[in-house]
Amino acid sequence: MYRHQHDKLGSVFAYQTELAAWFKSRQHTTAATEKEDGKIRLAVLPFANLNAGPEEDYFSDGLTEEMITQITRLQPGRLVVIAHDTAMHYKTRNKPLEQMKQELGVDYVLVGKVRRAEQRVRITAQLVEVEDQTQLWAETYERDLSDILALQADIAQAIAKEIHLVLHGSESTRLSDLQRGGSRVHPAGYDAYLKARYHLHEMLPASISKSIEYFERAVQQDSKHAPAHSGLASAYALLAIAPFDMLPPHQAMPKAEAAAKRSLELDDSLPEAHTALALVHHHYHWKWKEAEVGYLRAIELNRDYAPAHLWYSWLLLVLGRNKEAVGEIEQTLVIVQESDPRRMVAVHATRAGAYYLARQYKQAVEEAEKGLELNPNHFMLHYMMGRAYALMNMNAKAIAQLKPKGIPAGEIPLLDAALGLACAVDGQREQAAKKLEALKALAKKRYVPATYFGMLYGGLGDIKQAIEWLEKACEERADGLLWLNVDPMLDGIRLLPQFKSLISRIGLAK
Incomplete structure (x- = not known):
């Protein structure tokens, strides 16, 4: 397996078996089918770190993610960009382009190398057409780190030109503004921001807490960097809800709300910021309408932003709007199959939850079992199976599911409470x-x-x-x-x- 969330809490990052299952499904998709939807598929492969040691990986990995974010915004709906964590699967694997096309179904790959020296950064980037392995474009950029967003905009603009994307007026204006240096960053603040993203991707309680430390350092250094505020909002919100439950909501959620609002003041086009604010309305203020508006706005900005779809489906389930929730879950499944297989297990868990709430306990168990085939340690799948078995009066199986191997008592309070409840029901x-x-x-x-x-x-x-x-x-x-x-x-x-x-x-x- 590669970098994942937590063996016990349930991986947000895919297990290798999960990716393998997805890759296998891609092999049955013909080239003709790939082109039927008229979409262009592109993968940004992990940028190579040319600095001395792996301690600088956060920088090259972070720039890879930033480039994915920039390119995703070029023409949503027509351009499908493989998600960051799926792309990271190729970091240490020198696979031939033919295999990448077979596994990912991509038309183009962007490869790059990064070297940093003090406050200067050099990036060499190449765009390759996978079908005939033709290098369409290559360029080397060297800039002050404060101009890193302009550098990213230059690369995104070059890619749009090479693959014949028509940019909408707002996106063209945004890129032009970045290229003119309209959004320079504070070097130390941006460095802290990349470290924060690196830790947030680990999705462990300790790593999320560490990400908050770096996000706060980033916004102190550069109070106008909107993505740092939105990342801070996401991190605080996550620590206040299950399965983490690390901070009391009254401590974490106001900070999440303030950070999300500040991010939107600076840039209201960030799906993550809208999603984070919606999470606060959803899980803390219990303002259902405002939460729904926030999730839908995030989806409007990026229809392939899987986190917004998943959180929105859970909101619909809370409100008893199960039919709409199922539709949202199915839409999320299409997205993750296409570009973000790391979330396939999360979709199975959400589906199992929908079946459970619909009193379809057998189907809930079957759906959870599908997810466990991909990731046998996913916390939420065991939790949903345990609850479903309990309501099927299969108490021994319920108790067994709520005591998954390797999870010490006290690590996940929700699991301990559910286990105690199952014991009570069993007498x-x-x-x-x-x-x-x-x-x-x-x-x-x-x-x-x-x-x-x-x-x-x-x-x-x-x-x-x-x-x-x-x-x-x-x-x-x-x-x-x-x-x-x-x-x-x-x-x-x-x-x-x-x-x-x-x-x-x-x-x-x-």
């Missing part, structure tokens, strides 16, 4: 009570959402305590409350007056 009250006490002890060391205590007390039949903890969760705006109106586990108590009052407070009464 193992002593084990459930032990889980409850263990969570209380854990809460003295780190944040544990009050929702999880309400879940366990409910499983133990103490409805009074369950409601009290859910009231606390409402005060802290805990992430898990979003599901009160739709989670099948709560069907038995949903009509209680106290419960209906809670649902109303969250804004889900309808």
